[in-house]
Amino acid sequence: MSTASPVPTAASAAKNRETLLRILIPILVVVALVVLWQVLVTATGVPQYILPGPGAVAQSLVKDWGTLAPALWVTTQITMAALGLALIGGVGIAIFLIQSKWIETAFYPIAVILQVTPIVAIAPLILIYAPTTQVALLICAFLVAFFPILSNMVQGLKSVDHNLLNLFDLYGASRWQTLIYLKLPASLPYFMTGLRIGGGLSLIAAVVAEFAAGSAGAGSGLAFRLLEAQYRLNIPRLFAALVLLSALGVVIFGITSFIAWLGLHRWHESSVRREN
Amino acid sequence: MTDLQSLDIPPGSSHKRPLVVMRNVSKSFSSGTLALSDMSLTVEGGEFVSLLGPSGCGKSTALRIIAGLGDTTTGTIDWPASRINVRGLPEGDISFVFQEPTLMPWQTVFGNVYLPLRLRGVSRAHAADAIMTALDTVGLKDFAKAYPRELSGGMKMRVSIARALVTKPKLLLMDEPFAALDEITRQKLNDDVLKLWRDTGITVIFVTHSVFESAYLANRIVVMKARPGRVHADFPLQTSLERGPLYRASEDYRAACEKVSAALLDAMGGEAMEMH
Numbered sequence: 001m002s003t004a005s006p007v008p009t010a011a012s013a014a015k016n017r018e019t020l021l022r023i024l025i026p027i028l029v030v031v032a033l034v035v036l037w038q039v040l041v042t043a044t045g046v047p048q049y050i051l052p053g054p055g056a057v058a059q060s061l062v063k064d065w066g067t068l069a070p071a072l073w074v075t076t077q078i079t080m081a082a083l084g085l086a087l088i089g090g091v092g093i094a095i096f097l098i099q100s101k102w103i104e105t106a107f108y109p110i111a112v113i114l115q116v117t118p119i120v121a122i123a124p125l126i127l128i129y130a131p132t133t134q135v136a137l138l139i140c141a142f143l144v145a146f147f148p149i150l151s152n153m154v155q156g157l158k159s160v161d162h163n164l165l166n167l168f169d170l171y172g173a174s175r176w177q178t179l180i181y182l183k184l185p186a187s188l189p190y191f192m193t194g195l196r197i198g199g200g201l202s203l204i205a206a207v208v209a210e211f212a213a214g215s216a217g218a219g220s221g222l223a224f225r226l227l228e229a230q231y232r233l234n235i236p237r238l239f240a241a242l243v244l245l246s247a248l249g250v251v252i253f254g255i256t257s258f259i260a261w262l263g264l265h266r267w268h269e270s271s272v273r274r275e276n
Numbered sequence: 277m278t279d280l281q282s283l284d285i286p287p288g289s290s291h292k293r294p295l296v297v298m299r300n301v302s303k304s305f306s307s308g309t310l311a312l313s314d315m316s317l318t319v320e321g322g323e324f325v326s327l328l329g330p331s332g333c334g335k336s337t338a339l340r341i342i343a344g345l346g347d348t349t350t351g352t353i354d355w356p357a358s359r360i361n362v363r364g365l366p367e368g369d370i371s372f373v374f375q376e377p378t379l380m381p382w383q384t385v386f387g388n389v390y391l392p393l394r395l396r397g398v399s400r401a402h403a404a405d406a407i408m409t410a411l412d413t414v415g416l417k418d419f420a421k422a423y424p425r426e427l428s429g430g431m432k433m434r435v436s437i438a439r440a441l442v443t444k445p446k447l448l449l450m451d452e453p454f455a456a457l458d459e460i461t462r463q464k465l466n467d468d469v470l471k472l473w474r475d476t477g478i479t480v481i482f483v484t485h486s487v488f489e490s491a492y493l494a495n496r497i498v499v500m501k502a503r504p505g506r507v508h509a510d511f512p513l514q515t516s517l518e519r520g521p522l523y524r525a526s527e528d529y530r531a532a533c534e535k536v537s538a539a540l541l542d543a544m545g546g547e548a549m550e551m552h
């Protein structure tokens with residue numbers, strides 16, 4: 001504001017600068033940490049099989065891309081498929097549950113029992129029943145991601161403003177219209193919360209379930225490559241697999257946050273800048 | 277059956293039928309509260325009825341029952357001058373303005389006013405004219421694309437009124453619509469409602485706590501008494517003046533205020549004595 005330029009330009013310039021800083025600062029912090037890591041490793045001379053430097057990890061990433069890339073693809077597929085199924089299932093069953101008090105009374109306890117049972121404990125059982133390991137992993141990841149989406153959706157669908165429900169009644173809205181025009185949009189913020197939690201959990205579950213399954217061969221995912229690298233004391237490759245997993249996690253987080261922003265930014269308090 | 281009965285009197289017949297007849301209506305809630313007891317009220321087309329009474333006397337309950345939101349325990353609501361649908365309500369003849377604006381935050385002003393027509397299956401393009409006319413009536417034509425969070429309290433209330441008007445109802449039910457607004461905005465909206473009433477010949481039932489507001493607006497006052505809710509006093513307010521700034525400064529208005537005030541005190545005094 002100290003410049004003589006008109007206020008809108010100054011304001012938008014300030015806004016641009018802020019956006020730039022928002023992106024730049026976290027990148028700088030990450031770069032600084034990586035550099036620090038390299039410096040420490042070089043300075044202390046830690047052997048590579050204990051703690052490889054970022055350079056060695058990057059090298060391994062390039063060298064082992066042939067084995068890591070297919071594994072990344074498998075894990076990505078399982079995670080995304082599980083999340084997709086969990087979204088369809090969670091929303092669908094939530095809509096079914098709120099249709100009547102009796103349906104909810106009858107089915108909600110089952111949902112709770114399934115939710116509180118640690119899924120990893122069911123994993124061995126699923127491994128026996130499922131036709132392939134991939135399917136077993138998919139089922140595990142699905143189950144873990146499904147419940148947060150379901151419970152968020154049920155809560156969202158039920159927390160609709162009563163006056164708005166009255167209004168829809170007054171205008172003779174059908175059950176279907178009330179669902180489409182009122183309940184679903186009103187539960188969008190809850191859905192987005194479920195989506196973000198579910199996205200994170202499905203990746204975690206896909207990895208944990210693969211640890212439990214310990215499957216080998218062409219169709220194995222990043223978790224198996226990680227175990228394998230540990231077994232062979234190929235620590236740079238272990239780190240490379242880890243980097244890919246966290247990159248996948250970041251991408252999923254980015255996508256789900258972007259979807260949440262798309263759906264909510266024009267109207268919901270959580271996505272709207274406070275302007276007083 | 278009732279459809280046919282109401283059809284055999286040609287429209288514009290000199291034989292005038294009341295718009296709505298509440299006959300011996302009682303309402304008790306599952307909690308055991310007897311909110312209304314044997315309440316009868318006949319409202320003629322074109323009246324501006326103000327419903328007053330101590331807090332908790334059943335004004336909102338009466339209004340909701342007229343609108344078909346919630347059943348009567350005993351008694352009936354009849355619509356002698358209207359076609360009624362399977363739910364016993366005159367199709368599209370009633371609109372409701374709640375104390376809160378009750379807007380959908382995810383819809384624009386346009387989308388909110390569109391709601392009643394959308395629920396009837398009218399396409400957006402066909403509804404556009406009616407929506408813009410309704411928005412024009414409340415002076416918000418330029419805000420069609422705005423979201424509710426971008427509006428002030430008074431503007432939200434206007435959107436709520438525009439939504440109520442878009443179906444061109446015969447009866448407008450208003451439950452303390454302006455109670456949360458400042459005095460100036462309230463007077464402005466009062467004048468808007470009066471203009472609307474004069475211009476369209478709409479029938480209004482207006483619940484308020486304010487003696488001044490009811491004396492200014494209504495040409496008939498109905499005072500209710502609490503525990504259980506019933507009609508305590510019912511009288512017309514006549515004036516040769518047009519309701520407006522001139523009326524507000526007139527002797528007629530002062531007399532009306534006194535009359536309403538006395539009736540209200542009487543209704544509340546009775547309650548106080550019962551409590552001894």
Ligand SMILES: Nc1ncnc2c1ncn2[C@@H]1O[C@H](COP(=O)(O)OP(=O)(O)OP(=O)(O)O)[C@@H](O)[C@H]1O
Nearest residue numbers: 305306307309311330331332333334335336337338
């Ligand atoms: N849903 C409900 N369940 C149980 N009791 C209710 C319900 N709604 C209203 N009541 C009771 O019915 C009575 C009348 O309530 P109502 O809301 O109609 O009063 P009111 O005249 O509109 O009051 P106010 O002026 O405070 O708005 C009150 O005693 C209230 O406690």
Ligand SMILES: [Mg+2]
Nearest residue numbers: 335336337451
């Ligand atoms: Mg009330």
